[in-house]
Amino acid sequence: MKNKWKNLIGKRILISGKGGSGKSTLVTLMAKALQEKGYNVLALDGDASNPYGLFKLICGTKKKTPPKPLIEFFGGIEKVGCPVDQPSSLTRLNNHIPVPSKRIDILKEIPKDYFVRRKRLILFQAGKIKEYGQGCDGPIEKVVRDFMVKGNYVHLIDVKAGIEHFGRKISERVDIILIVVDPTLESISIAKRIREFCKSMKMKDFWLILNKIRSNKIRSQMIKKLGRLKDRVIGTVQCDSKIIKSILEGKLKSEKQTLKEIKEIIEKLENFEGK
């Protein structure tokens, strides 16, 4: 039988959905589950609005210094430019070849203070909004769109809530889109909107993860409300009180059952990608 576990190597997976639906939480848990399966993982925090973001969830409170924002490596907001007004690709500071055409060699090209390494995981931050009046976060999203590297990583890309990144075509260079849906109507309507974007982009690989599910009854209610989108549900993640408690302390912890649910989702993705 073909070994399926390698099927996600090199894939760029975008995690999208409503604010608070659990995107960053699921990115953190997927990073853990993928590493346990033997993958190398590149997690990219592309949410400019969130001061600590993935860094605290993954590293906890002991490690104080977050990675430097990648936008600085690429010359800052002005140099990078907004992906709508300046759709040209991201380039290195002293080289005009687009990054997606000549992928970055992380260890040779990027100084160590731009990333955090943990076992098989490497974490980057695209950039954070720090100053009042700093301007639009489009350039940070261009970094998210074009930061492509050499090596055998599975990329997990955590983005800002909502759908703005689709307006900026950030999704153009991703292989799989996962939409996190919590039990709210808002979340369901955002998922439906994303489905329309995926149709326009001719992106077939998009899947829904139902998150924070307390009971089968709630799951069934959500499935009903999803209509045709129900065929896109790839998995369900329970509402986990260990997540809620641990997050107050800093570093994310979860029940074994939750991680098992995440691993099942990964296995389904591996099977789809193997076809």
Ligand SMILES: Nc1ncnc2c1ncn2[C@@H]1O[C@H](COP(=O)(O)OP(=O)(O)O)[C@@H](O)[C@H]1O
């Ligand atoms: N499966 C879950 N069970 C319990 N709480 C969860 C679960 N997933 C996420 N949460 C909680 O929901 C809140 C929002 O999660 P977060 O990952 O920050 O969402 P997002 O990144 O989509 O804005 C956090 O407080 C997190 O602890």
Ligand SMILES: [Mg+2]
């Ligand atoms: Mg988040």
